[in-house]
Amino acid sequence: MSLNQATRVAVLLSIGQHPVTARARRADQDARALELALQLNHADVIPLHVGQLNEHNEAALRSYLGMGISQIKLIGNSDILLGLEQGVRESQANIVLCGSRAETGEGSGLVPYLLAKKLGWPIVSGLVSIEKLDQGSATLLQALPRGQRRKLKVSLPAVLAVDPAAAVARQSAFGPAQRGAITPQKLSSIEAVSGAEVKHNSALHSFLWQFQPAKKRPKRLKIIKATSARDRFKAAAAKADASGGKVLQGVSADDAANEIIKLLLEESVLNLDGHL
């Protein structure tokens, strides 16, 4: 890729919440997204945050700066989605990197999809790494369950949502965090639209929504469909029995190995094509 057409990567940063202390912190997945962006060669990283700057979230925002970026663009006073859309458009980014779910608020994971719809770009979720950036397309690695990976090619511009399995973000250094700048961004078109658009926003009826601390989910009961009293009694009185596994004592090592290999092949976890 020629240098004058360097990829411009907008990274969407949000304020996270520590799962135990509930203190504001850098959001884990957003930090991973920023880490991914910083690992790219020849890419301009444009960190964006929509919201107000106050004493509660300044430390959290600054911890992103401590990862080695000089400034964060702050888009204040607006609907989040509109602010993001305008911010991304004005930064002329062709890749948007973000975490897949916020750590505060509803945390529905819908924002990347809504933003992609607004921008008219494709979206890929579950991103683990960006393998290659070409003219107009990117080769990505996507996380599948059980640690498996899949390679995808997506046409740019695109929105990429980072999976929790992506590389862990680097530590935040205190000095750069204090020196970095959080620059408020004046967006040209935002004030005019915001009033009219917010009415359409479905978040309006969310004042009926109630947030409570998460309740522990009830454990599913074992449902007993017994026709006779005897069956019901047996089910109720049954002990959680031992698994009743096979115990082989005094067998030769070869026989033991055969037993193990038989079970591994039955469960199809043993791949005989691989390394010798």
Added chain:
Amino acid sequence: MSENMNNSTLRRDPRREWILRNRLHPQHSEIATEDSSSDVLHEWMGPQGIKRKAPHNIGFIGPNGIRRIDRSGTQQAGSASRKEIAQQPSRRSHQIQHPQQYILVVADMTGGRLSAQDKDILGLAHQLAAKKAETAVMLVVFGEHKEAAFAEAGVDRLLHIEGEAFDGFSPDLRLAWLTAIERELHPDYWLFPDSGLGGGDLGRRLAVELDVHAATGLWQVNLKEQPISCVCRAAASTQDLTRELPRVILALSECAEPISDSLHAVQEFNLVRQPLDQLPRIQDLGAVAVDPASVSLAEAEFILSGGNGIRDWDGFHQTAEILGATEGASRVAVDDGYMPRDRQVGATGTWVTARVYMAVGISGAIQHLQGIQSCDKVICINTDAGCDMVKRADLALIGDSTEILAAVRRKVSELKQEKRHVA
């Protein structure tokens, strides 16, 4: 004889009865077994139309000479109840001839079969369907499947969309199909499992497409309230959000009970207007071979775990490499410095979800057994046959772990060589 007992005079055989009473008689067992087959009824209709019972004839004489009464009906001969049980259909049939509305469920079908979460969501769909008459639950299946029990899981209508494109990641095409269904049927609800890349991704795409603020991470629906409300996990599962129930629902597992007592007509359904083919913006380049050592312990499928009983750690690492297993360790092995801390399995380390867990030289402290609770198959190699890990294991081998692991390495290498020669 027994046939006559109901209507005609009762004929007794005193000698026979005497033998039956005397279990020391040489002919006792012979006659008793004859009786239990059909001869003695313990319940019959008397001549006046009154049910007569002979309590002494109930049950059978057990091996210790004590009368045993088995009320499950399995061992009682001649009892009508057994036949009745067999004839009863175990599930009632649930038919909807002319559905007025539909509830759509898009299943993940991991491994080509309905997952437990898919079944829970079908259960939730039927709870919602019961609120309105003539509402059918339709399941959308993309690509090949191996499922044979759609009827038991509660599928009224099945929309099976075939095509090679569905083998890989094809969200645009899937979304095009879902929007085509939306246009044709305008279902009451769309239900998805809120799971990583399957329903979680597709459901959000559809919600955005339909301009619906979807309920994500839903785990409870309050059907009694008007309008129906639901409880969703919010803020990284630290909060519960109670809100109205939208049309697009992404539900967690165990959000409702799966269907267990009805049998549904799995009627094939076809769309009148199918979506047009389009140029995909996302191209699937296929799966990537993953180094098992790089897979995080929590999501590894096959773990070889070592503990205090291991003498030959080099052999252990070699075995893991040859088997293609992710390495784990017990706390003692980590404390002694044989394995890094991030490889520790157990309550204080990582809770693993492996399908196969192989514990070598681990006796099974309670914290370790907690950590492997959700493993399917546990193989254990240990010198002590009485340890807790042996009790937990599905296959326990008592012997020297160094020798057994060496034998495993040798055998697997041989198998691989053979396979290579054949190919």
